[in-house]
Amino acid sequence: LGKLGKPIGIASVKPFNSSGEDFLQNYLGSVGIPINLMPHFPVRAPVVLLTREASYDPHLVQQIKTNLRAGGDVIITSGLLQKLQQQHRGIDSVAEITYRGMPVTVRHYLGSPNGAATLGLNVPGETAPPVTFPEIRFYTNDTWPVIQGEAAAHGVPVLLMTGYSRGELYVLNVPSNMGDLYRLPEPVLNMLRGYVLHRFPVRINAPAHVALFAYNNHTFVVESYLPRPVTVRIFVRRAAAKLVNLVSGQGVLPSRAVTPSPLPDQRQERSFLIRLAPHSFQAFAERF
Template sequence: RDPSFAQHLQNYLSYNVFRYLENLRPGYNFGGWVDSGGSHMGLYRYAEQLWLTLFAKAPEITLFAYNQLLRQPELGKTASETFLLTDQFLGELGKPKGIASYKPYHATGEDFLQNYLGMTGLPMDMIPFFPSDKKVVLLTEQAKSDPAIADKIREQLMRGGDVVVTTGLLKAIPDQIASIAQVRCSDLKALIDDFGWNGKSARQLLIPQVHYLTNDSWEIVSAGNPLTNGVTGYPILLRCPFANGNMYVLTIPDNFADLYAFPDNALNMIRLFMSRDLDIRIEGPSKVGLFVYDNGTFIVESFLDEPVSVRVVLSGEQKIVTELTENKAYSVESNKFSITLEPHTFKVFKK
């Protein structure tokens, strides 16, 4: 879809919505459907909706609707080419996995934020329960719907796990969060563009001001206006140690899309701390997606309108990875390798 239209749907939704519905009742989501919305931007948008649905492991796809296919015959040709391309590797992909994001049933708050985070290269896995076997759990404002959420956060931290809470949740349940760390999201705002050694954004971004007790919590990523040679700054990623784990506060701009304007190094730091459950992460700009599977396969896709180079970071002692559509080997040095993606394309890898 065209994100500038009334629904403001982000590209990543085509993947994320299927995964979330599948997680609600595994095995009972029998497919996805794709219409021609957004195809006026270019047929790549139609193809993208199709392959993102397949990346999510949808067992079948419905092309909606027949009258659209008759009116725009190029849609059928694009669908055929997309299916031929994805048939080359879909059988190689395992079960999708990502950063666990707990969304209680019927919960609202910071709606669709996970789609914006997915567009910054953070693989999302939205689930309707608080997991007990994850190193990191992401909690947006949606988690306020669980009356026992503070107890679940403490239990996660006590067993040595981490929790990432957004400023939306921090503001929604301040008293419950205060039982874990003396941190609060105020009504004050700040305009920022300088992320210090993590770089600068191309424009000013409006964020909520997070207040905390010095030495009780520590800023991992900071920003100001200016921060470098300035007199104050504000946390973008804040670490709050508790028991055997850490609660991190992730500052969400008032406009979710401003996450895309975060400098590369700031995003890289956020990806590093949020990806403990994954053996793969990327380094580079926003609007590059990462899709990870449980059998060592993964996909890197560019949503950008220009070529982009990114680094893929692997854990372990991997020396070679293979790109499946080209049958090309990439050498891994110091757990990293670099790739270049043309606009609106993807590469599929197997370790």
């Protein structure tokens, strides 16, 4: 522990005495998205995640606009979108995206990163379990469904992206059962992490129940809660020559990803491949 720095994560706002989409940050942490929970909206944060409980902040919509105008990214959940609409808080002045709430159950997923060709996001040869999402209405070309589910030729967004001033607003559609986040195919989770963590110094490609803990001194921990061995690909933004295991001292050399990231600002990342035993963790430091 002495070799690790101060924990870092995606800023997420939970005002004092607030509730709504309770423990969603915990679920996201268990799919490899590190969260830094705070009671107030951070000033000029590069990325902010806002769940339904953030609606307790009376100045929330104006703070969203301010952060976007400064070039930051803001991720709001479907639950927060619904609440802001119910309260007539003016979120429609940021984006014409409407929570409709009708349940749509999907097994098939598609990704369209940055307007590129559509990618299949199901694991080849596997049938994904059914997951139910609330329907969200949006206008094509104004808003882009970078990840979507499909059922009987009907699409439901999983992650929407739309520009506002100098920033990007994302809407994360949370399954009706939050635990179904763990049932999403690994390629869906990988693309979701790619967008949510695209300004973060480290991210992983892995199935659900693999967590990432990052620190401010170029160290991090990857922990698996799975009952089986798992292979994890680690991506770092800086051109690290290698990773060093903080316990064993063993080095890990870069390993080129078989499928390059479709996200433009991640094409210069360096990736490393590790193997985790069941219910275990490994801690690493970047070496340049």
